Amino acid sequence: MSDSVAVDSGVTLPRGDLMAWMVCLSAGLFFFYEFFQLNIFDVINQPLRDDFHLNAAQLSWMSSTYLWADILFLLPAGIILDRFSTRQVILSAMFICVIGTFGFALTHSFALACFFHFLSGIGNAFCFLSCVVLVSNWFPPRRQALVIGSLVTMAFLGGMMAHTPFAHLNEYYGWRNSLLIDGAVGVILLLWIYKIVEDKPYIVSMRHTSEQAALLPGFLQALANRQNWLAGFIPLF
Numbered sequence: 700m701s702d703s704v705a706v707d708s709g710v711t712l713p714r715g716d717l718m719a720w721m722v723c724l725s726a727g728l729f730f731f732y733e734f735f736q737l738n739i740f741d742v743i744n745q746p747l748r749d750d751f752h753l754n755a756a757q758l759s760w761m762s763s764t765y766l767w768a769d770i771l772f773l774l775p776a777g778i779i780l781d782r783f784s785t786r787q788v789i790l791s792a793m794f795i796c797v798i799g800t801f802g803f804a805l806t807h808s809f810a811l812a813c814f815f816h817f818l819s820g821i822g823n824a825f826c827f828l829s830c831v832v833l834v835s836n837w838f839p840p841r842r843q844a845l846v847i848g849s850l851v852t853m854a855f856l857g858g859m860m861a862h863t864p865f866a867h868l869n870e871y872y873g874w875r876n877s878l879l880i881d882g883a884v885g886v887i888l889l890l891w892i893y894k895i896v897e898d899k900p901y902i903v904s905m906r907h908t909s910e911q912a913a914l915l916p917g918f919l920q921a922l923a924n925r926q927n928w929l930a931g932f933i934p935l936f
Contacts, residue, residue: 718900719837720846725895726830727850728888729793731857733823735881736796737765738861743874750874751809764813768820776824785832786898788825793892796822797885804878826854836899 740747740762748758780788799818806812827850834846868877 722837722896723830723833723846723850724853725892726789726833727853729789729822729892730826730830730850730854732793732885732888733796733819733826734854734857735861735865736800736819737823738858739865739878739881741862742866742869743877746869746874747812750807751812753809757809761809761813761816764817765820765823768817769824772821772824773828776828780825780828780832784898785829785836786896789829789896790889790893792822792825792829793885793889795819797882797889800878800882800885804875804882827851833896833898 744758744762747753747761751757751761753761776788796819799815799820799822802815802818803812806815830850831847834843834850838846865877865881868880872880
């Protein structure tokens with residue numbers, strides 16, 4: 700069976716090949732990164748309470764700003780993805796998330812820390828939807844469930860990395876330096892996504908090619924049609 704899918708517009712989109720996997724798994728790194736950000740509070744909650752002099756209610760509010768961003772931006776995320784380039788949306792959302800990560804690591808203000816964590820949460824509103832859009836562009840329906848399942852697995856791996864591995868990083872370097880390293884990793888992933896991810900496969904126009912190839916036979920057929928000659932000569936008399 701061919702790895703191409705013909706569509707009504709007369710173009711053929713190659714789907715399900717190695718490049719399709721590279722694009723979608725690279726976009727999945729955004730999903731991975733966002734789930735990492737979602738779970739870091741499990742490790743750094745006590746250092747945050749000590750540094751910002753927070754009580755339990757204040758800490759829970761700071762943590763919840765990430766989810767508030769999700770709630771507020773999930774619906775707009777769908778509208779934005781319907782209207783704009785998926786690649787550009789991913790890059791913009793991840794850039795905002797990285798800025799939020801660096802800002803959170805550097806600030807000593809409770810209000811600014813909440814704001815920067817909110818920025819990281821904005822990116823999370825876009826990560827799953829944008830990956831699904833890319834999968835629908837690059838893979839035929841019969842393979843989309845497998846790819847989406849792989850991307851969700853990547854996301855939960857990110858959540859897992861935010862626990863024991865990040866706890867060791869926090870133990871050695873402290874929570875601020877650990878988040879700066881986290882932000883630097885985000886920059887690397889952002890550059891990788893910029894390099895690899897594309898909205899859609901390369902489009903090859905098959906109808907245009909076939910029409911050009913059939914031009915000469917069609918012209919000869921028109922010449923051989925007696926009625927065309929009669930229609931041309933009758934106006935002369």
